[in-house]
Amino acid sequence: MLRSAFCILLLASAAAPAHAAQPSFCTTRIDGKDVPMAYDPKEPSLRDNYSLREIVFTQWGRDTCPSYVVLRSLTPGLTDEERAPFCLRHDKKTESIIGYDLGKRDAYGRCDKPARTACQxxxxxxxxxxxxxxxxxxxxxxxxxxxxxxxxxxxxxxxxxxxxxxxxxxxxxxxxxxxxxxxxxxxxxxxxxxxxxxxxxxxxxx
Structure with a gap:
């Protein structure tokens, strides 16, 4: 189910008009596996949801996708305001995202407190x-x-x-x-x- 959202995001980038901004490609860890994604680096919403700490993190870490891009792919159809209640659930054992939950986000878009549930x-x-x-x-x-x-x-x-x-x-x-x-x-x-x-x-x- 989650994989289909990523495929849609990649296909949408590939089908974009020639005059559109060139997409940036990145990789995120989902359920212990590296998943390629793409996004528009000049998108205004990205700047509004991308902290300086996360910019440094994605440049040096294994995950190079902004958390905003990952959360958006997991919650298609919602606006930035509507997905505000959700945060990314991170698993330390696999060092990857394992879904999303209700709660406040930290500087990396992850759940500020250990998530106990997963949403679908x-x-x-x-x-x-x-x-x-x-x-x-x-x-x-x-x-x-x-x-x-x-x-x-x-x-x-x-x-x-x-x-x-x-x-x-x-x-x-x-x-x-x-x-x-x-x-x-x-x-x-x-x-x-x-x-x-x-x-x-x-x-x-x-």
């Missing part, structure tokens, strides 16, 4: 995200709250039983999420609705 996009319609956001705005579901980071994301955390009960109480497309494998498989999870998409963050053993 749930195969659900936009209607489910709208239903969750609407319920949060109305205060119609206990424990469902908006994140105060300007991303527009709403989050619901707790046990799998609690999550399923709240989703069912909202009804409609949101209720359909209760049976999602990404939610059912986790003992303690968080469900995040942002940018018309729904993400489930659950324990992931390494």
């Amino acid at each position: 996009r749930v195969n659900a319609t936009r209607n489910a995200a709208v239903a969750l956001s609407s319920a949060a705005a109305r205060g119609a579901a206990g424990g469902l709250r908006a994140l105060p980071d300007g991303s527009g994301a709403v989050i619901l955390s707790g046990s799998q039983v609690h999550i399923s009960a709240v989703l069912s109480s909202i009804g409609g497309a949101a209720a359909g999420l209760a049976a999602s494998p990404a939610i059912v498989a986790g003992a303690a999870v968080s469900v995040v609705a942002v940018g018309g998409a729904v993400y489930a963050c659950r324990d992931r053993a390494r």
